Amino acid sequence: xxxxxxxxxxxxxxxxxxxxxxxxxxxxxxxxxxxxxxxxxxxxxxxxxxxxxxxxxxxxxxxxxxxxxxxxxxxxxxxxxxxxxxxxxxxxxxxxxxxxxxxxxxxxxxxxxxxxxxxxxxxxxxxxxxxxxxxxxxxxxxxxxxxxxxxxxxxxxx
Numbered sequence: 001x002x003x004x005x006x007x008x009x010x011x012x013x014x015x016x017x018x019x020x021x022x023x024x025x026x027x028x029x030x031x032x033x034x035x036x037x038x039x040x041x042x043x044x045x046x047x048x049x050x051x052x053x054x055x056x057x058x059x060x061x062x063x064x065x066x067x068x069x070x071x072x073x074x075x076x077x078x079x080x081x082x083x084x085x086x087x088x089x090x091x092x093x094x095x096x097x098x099x100x101x102x103x104x105x106x107x108x109x110x111x112x113x114x115x116x117x118x119x120x121x122x123x124x125x126x127x128x129x130x131x132x133x134x135x136x137x138x139x140x141x142x143x144x145x146x147x148x149x150x151x152x153x154x155x156x157x158x
Contacts (some may be wrong), residue, residue, distance in 0.1 A: 006033045019055050023048040041096070043079035050075050064103055064112060071101045072119040082119050 002013040002020045004027065011028025013020065024044040026035040037044055051070055058066045073081040085097040101118040104111050109131065112123040 004028050004033075006030075009033050016052070017056065018059065019052065021048055021052040021055055023051065043076075046076055046079050047081050051081060064105065067103045068101075068112075068114075068118065068123060071098075071103075071114075072117075074119070082117050084117050 002022055004011040004013060004022075006026075009030055009032045011026065011030050011033070013022075013027055024041060025037045025048075026033055050073060054070045054073065055062065055066070071081060075081075078084070083096055083098045085095050098117045100116070101114040101123070102111060103123070109128040111126045111128065113126065114121040114123045
């Protein structure tokens with residue numbers, strides 16, 4: 001399930017043929033949400049279509065590498081999924097680019113990060129598997145508060 005959120009409203013979205021793809025515009029049909037993004041950045045529509053097409057082609061075989069390939073896609077450049085500085089300007093707005101690409105694997109508890117356009121940078125994997133089953137490691141450099149104990153009072157028989 002995908003949740004789209006506006007300040008006072010939200011939409012629930014369910015997979016289309018087992019796949020959820022989202023870019024920078026609302027997909028839900030909520031009359032209380034006025035989405036200005038498609039007018040300001042119409043490439044959000046083409047990027048969603050391209051991502052859905054690429055992901056659908058890999059249905060049943062989707063891996064992290066599938067996502068990396070999609071996030072590095074340049075079809076319809078400068079309106080592509082992977083955007084480069086000065087590659088896209090619309091109606092006098094500042095240039096837009098991909099700042100970071102993230103792939104979160106909730107099964108393996110890993111986060112793959114590529115800083116900047118992912119076609120120019122390799123992904124670095126952060127492993128969070130040490131928190132599985134509540135086994136949370138102490139962060140380095142942070143002192144845990146001392147455990148408070150109550151003094152033990154011995155009963156004395158009279």
